Amino acid sequence: MVGWKMMKITAETPIVNSNNLILAAERTHRRDPTNNFRYYIGGWNPSNPHYLFSACYASLGPFLVTVLWFIVFALWLFCMCMCCCCGSRHTYGYSQTAYTLSLTFLVLFTLAVIVGSVLTCVAQARFETSVGNLISYILHRADTVAISLMDLFNNILAAKDVGIQNIILPEKQRNDVEQIQNKINGVYHSFRDITTKNGNGIISWLNPLKLILTTIAAIMIVVALLGLVFSVIGVECLVYSLAMVGWIIVTITFIMSGIFLLVNNLVGDTCTAMNEWTQNPTADSIIENIVPNVDNHITRQILSATKDVTYGVIEVANTYISNVSNANGTSNTSVLYYNQSGPLVPFLCNPYNKDGTDRQCAPNEVNFKNASQVWEKHVCHVSFTGSCDTPGRLTPTGYKQIITLVNVSSGLYDGIPFVIELMNGTFLTKTLFDLSKDFCSGLEEYSEWVYFGLITSSTMLMLLLVQWIIYSKQRKRRAYTKKIDAILYWKQVSC
CATH class of the missing domain: 1.20.1270 (Substrate Binding Domain Of Dnak; Chain:A; Domain 2)
Incomplete structure (x- = not known):
């Protein structure tokens, strides 16, 4: 019985150098009956018949x-x-x-x-x-x-x-x-x-x-x-x-x-x-x-595209804030005028530049966590005509739409760390x-x-x-x- 157990313990011999990592090289260094009883040196590899035969022989x-x-x-x-x-x-x-x-x-x-x-x-x-x-x-x-x-x-x-x-x-x-x-x-x-x-x-x-x-x-x-x-x-x-x-x-x-x-x-x-x-x-x-x-090339493509889409969604929100909410027009000069007034709506921080590199938020920008609370203060009361009859630069409908953009971009941004984990093998x-x-x-x-x-x-x-x-x-x-x-x-x- 002791002899059978000892068959599991293999002799230690130098491992052949390789650019690839040979896993469990010393432990799997066993005689291979299908290769004239030479020692198997391929390491752990269940898909390799020589590994399986050497394990069976042991x-x-x-x-x-x-x-x-x-x-x-x-x-x-x-x-x-x-x-x-x-x-x-x-x-x-x-x-x-x-x-x-x-x-x-x-x-x-x-x-x-x-x-x-x-x-x-x-x-x-x-x-x-x-x-x-x-x-x-x-x-x-x-x-x-x-x-x-x-x-x-x-x-x-x-x-x-x-x-x-x-x-x-x-x-x-x-x-x-x-x-x-x-x-x-x-x-x-x-x-x-x-x-x-x-x-x-x-x-x-x-x-x-x-x-x-x-x-x-x-x-x-x-x-x-x-x-x-x-x-x-x-x-x-x-x-x-x-x-x-x-x-x-x-x-x-x-x-x-x-x-x-x-x-x-x-x-x-x-x-x-x-x-x-x-x-x-x-x-x-x-x-x-x-x-x-996951294939590294695929994850890089997913990461790059996700960053790009995140950037684009936030730009849609900021474009609306810039061209509509913060615009100071009149009913005669703009079809987007709805009597908006009061303090300007802060922009949503875009965590990425256009090229996908990381970007630091400016001091006057809001982030995903506080955007809804900050922007809610800029919502006006709307009359039956759809215009603001109280100070504010966001209508309730516009507020809901822009919050939807925040939720989508936040979901994309939150998913990026996981993609990075897949990409770098973490x-x-x-x-x-x-x-x-x-x-x-x-x-x-x-x-x-x-x-x-x-x-x-x-x-x-x-x-x-x-x-x-x-x-x-x-x-x-x-x-x-x-x-x-x-x-x-x-x-x-x-x-």
């Missing part, structure tokens, strides 16, 4: 033991049956010590099988919970992307048709809106498709695995208890029949332990890869198979850091628990099968000896 121990057990026990059981059928059925004399030890080992091995099976079930349940939490977190992060992108998408759609009176969004920004819609929609579906596919893929093998493990554990407990009962009461034919069933169960359990050793290796490789990637974030990394990273780095920090330890620990539970129960059941037959022989000799002794005793008494 988990080969239990499978070799399975083959050995299947053949050796079959031959031994056959020999025992032949001896039972062809040899002498009655052997006088037995060792009380040997009988007591065989009974003691019979009970101890039975208890060990039960403990190993219970450990397997408990570990499997905790492993399943850990995997479920992992999937939930990944889907939650994907939903975060989806919700943020949809909010940005909706604000972009709203920006396309914004306007107040005859002032509308310039043609350039309207074209940006049409182009960015498809890009945002593509990014949204990319996140949802990859994460949903990965989540469904994990669940698709997790449910059958749970059923197999719990079924095997239950059968092992039943077989162990029945074997104990049949051995103690001396039903030798049932003991041999049950030994054949146990022979198959042990074989299956060893196979499952090999599978979970492989799972433990893959989980450890993945966690190491995530941890190394968070320390050295690299674009176009294979780590994106877990959580997709979102992906945070996600993988959380996965490595909060979920990996549980996955590795509980997959190892399942492995040890399977190894323990299968090894103990293997010894228990042998012990059934040994104890049956001891019990048979003891019963025959006592029978002969009783006959001799009564003969002496009768004489």
